[in-house]
Amino acid sequence: MGVINATPDSFSDGNQFIDPDRAANHAGRMVGAGAHIIDVGGESTRPGAEPVSIETESDRVLPVIRALQHLNTVISIDTRHATIADRALRAGAHLINDVAALRHPDMTRVAVDHGVPVVIVHTPVDDPQTMQDHASYADVMQAIVDDLGARVALARDAGIREIIIDPGIGFGKTTAHNIEILNRLAELRCLGCPILVGASRKSFIGDIVGASEPTKRDPGSIVAHLHAVRNGARLLRVHDVAGHRQALAMSAALSPTPAGAPWSATDHPPELQ
Ligand code: HH2
Numbered sequence: 001m002g003v004i005n006a007t008p009d010s011f012s013d014g015n016q017f018i019d020p021d022r023a024a025n026h027a028g029r030m031v032g033a034g035a036h037i038i039d040v041g042g043e044s045t046r047p048g049a050e051p052v053s054i055e056t057e058s059d060r061v062l063p064v065i066r067a068l069q070h071l072n073t074v075i076s077i078d079t080r081h082a083t084i085a086d087r088a089l090r091a092g093a094h095l096i097n098d099v100a101a102l103r104h105p106d107m108t109r110v111a112v113d114h115g116v117p118v119v120i121v122h123t124p125v126d127d128p129q130t131m132q133d134h135a136s137y138a139d140v141m142q143a144i145v146d147d148l149g150a151r152v153a154l155a156r157d158a159g160i161r162e163i164i165i166d167p168g169i170g171f172g173k174t175t176a177h178n179i180e181i182l183n184r185l186a187e188l189r190c191l192g193c194p195i196l197v198g199a200s201r202k203s204f205i206g207d208i209v210g211a212s213e214p215t216k217r218d219p220g221s222i223v224a225h226l227h228a229v230r231n232g233a234r235l236l237r238v239h240d241v242a243g244h245r246q247a248l249a250m251s252a253a254l255s256p257t258p259a260g261a262p263w264s265a266t267d268h269p270p271e272l273q
Contacts, residue, residue, distance in 0.1 A: 002030030
């Protein structure tokens with residue numbers, strides 16, 4: 001999953017892809033490099049980010065989604081808001097990446113009405129401004145398994161058939177929590193859903209490798225994501241698609257994945273075909 005943030009303030013690619021043509025060129029390069037999904041967002045959810053109005057978010061993402069149609073690739077809408085998800089799906093998106101984890105009942109209704117897959121991302125609160133104040137868990141992985149498990153059950157009961165789960169790296173988590181999540185990721189497999197991980201360029205990588213500039217964190221991101229794949233991740237949300245594809249192909253050549261089948265550079269996630 002390649003990232004396109006049509007925002008002025010995203011921590012890594014802010015201000016680069018507000019223009020739909022630039023966004024489409026970049027998305028085309030990511031698809032050419034091996035991305036199977038392009039994730040479009042119009043509101044930064046980095047810790048402390050200012051919320052934006054529905055109309056502003058709409059004005060950012062809809063032109064980009066329309067500009068990506070010619071790529072014939074899967075497009076996800078990265079949002080907390082049901083209205084945005086609904087408009088994005090009508091404009092040509094194919095799945096919802098809900099960074100508020102279906103907290104808002106309208107989002108469930110939109111997913112059911114459109115019959116699309118949903119990514120449920122763990123966060124302790126739906127508020128990027130204060131989520132780091134809630135980075136406190138008796139057992140972080142158990143808290144994520146319990147919370148996502150309850151949300152998956154509700155989503156299934158509501159009629160959502162394809163559900164992807166995401167432990168929400170950096171969403172109300174400390175550096176130590178993020179490391180523990182990557183080490184214990186396999187515990188999420190008990191929920192029976194494909195696992196997505198988005199560690200790309202996040203600040204905990206900077207803390208560990210000493211890179212203050214997000215664009216300098218790709219090598220650390222790749223290692224974190226290879227570890228996630230070995231522990232059960234099926235989808236990776238990344239900025240550097242080419243680097244990740246190369247690393248995954250090399251890793252697959254050296255050793256099979258835990259599922260037994262080596263990751264092939266031409267594989268498509270079966271759930272989304
Ligand atoms: N992380 C971000 C945004 N959306 N979606 C999923 N499923 N998983 C993630 O870990 C995730 C996500 C935050 O990163 P980014 O979009 O690169 O930055 P910003 O929030 O500043 O726009």
